[in-house]
Amino acid sequence: MEEVLAESIDAVAAMHRDSCDLAHPGSPCSTVAMVRNVGDSLEYLVLSDSVIALDRVSGGPVVVQDKSVNAFASDSAQAASSGRDKSDKAALFTLIREQQQVRNRPGGYWVAQVDPSAAAHAMSGVVEEVRGAALLSDGAALLVTDFSAMDWPELLTFAYEQGPSALIASTREFEDRDPDGLIWPRYKHRDDATAVVCRL
Template sequence: MRVLIASEPGRPYRDNEDFAAAAPGVLVIIDGAGSPAGVESGCVHSVSWYAHNLGGLLLAAAGDMRRGLVEALSASIERVNGLHATTCDLGHPGSPSATVAVARVRDERLEHLVLSDSVLVLDRRDEGPAAITDDRLAEVIAQLDEPDDPSPVGSEAHAGRLRSRVERLASFRNQPGGFWVASTNPEAASEALTGSTPLAELDAVALLSDGASRLADRFGLMTWPDVLAVLRKDGPGELIARTREAEAADPDGIRWPRGKSSDDASVVYWDVRA
């Protein structure tokens, strides 16, 4: 299988908190959930450390075809816990966390698992694209009923609103009626969206962190067929380059309100026909 991967930090001088990789028959995207400055995590490790360790362990675990993807993710979360249980407070509500998207070929089908707001797009041969993402975080944010934030990205007022949102979201994270992410609770894996599709029905599959999907699902500058066309013709790097152009045209986040002017962006793309 020929897989194309691109991953780029939101800013050149910051760590990339995404993880994007592939192994024979397995595709993985992990998007670490960074917190604003001033929000405690109870952990001595960075979000990048968490995302990369979880990603590497999940890539290996998902390669074991005796395991379902839910079991593979649960075991990977448990193994990361073991890496820092003696140095960090794993019961802290701000412990590092991440979104997850996994696709795996098994018995002529493509299995998938999506947890939180990374996106998996199935390029279906005889139908339109199917974009699969977990909207529960967005639903909780909508419930918070926050007023519109007119302050520019990077301003003190904007940073303060972000800190307040993260602190308010803590009571909803990995809770019934809230939203679910990979963090310290292995049971979160059972809350992921899962499914499978016959390979014969697919032309391609794409996994995107939310920093790479925003041209379609946040900015509204592309449709999912547009995204797939760019990936097919020019590859993941071109999609990220176009995302950066759009972000640069609205650096203060006035046209498209968002937490970061430029987010880490990662894409894994497999042309099933190749």
């Protein structure tokens, strides 16, 4: 799967090479979550902070998330995520600039941007006897990771029964209960939220 991701990064970069400044550290980038059915197993790949919850037939879910970006949380990140400093856009901009300096570099963290070699830094593997999976951006995983409104088995059940739209709607309800991040500190009211749910 690393090869597929590397080819995809290279192809997208090539589409924009003549019209965009791809050397700029702020070039658009993305986290990646992928699964591929291989017989009775499921192959997975995660690059950056998306989450894959693999629902095994027995033994509970396997949850895969690359948290390497968290190692670069600075005083700026803490200021940007605290409720009292939420209005301080300068802290958020400082955080973004600091992350850009370590993105896709040795000793930093890796995302899908313009360098196909980033794919080699993805987390990947194979899990056997999987009956389903949820592929989530970090903003779609907040019900478990930040809000503690449910655990992973409950999230999978909810996603199977209600679908990804309901999962995101529930996430938005929790975000709107605490728009200033006083209960659940974070650096923005609403995060991007994308969810894919599959049953095998």
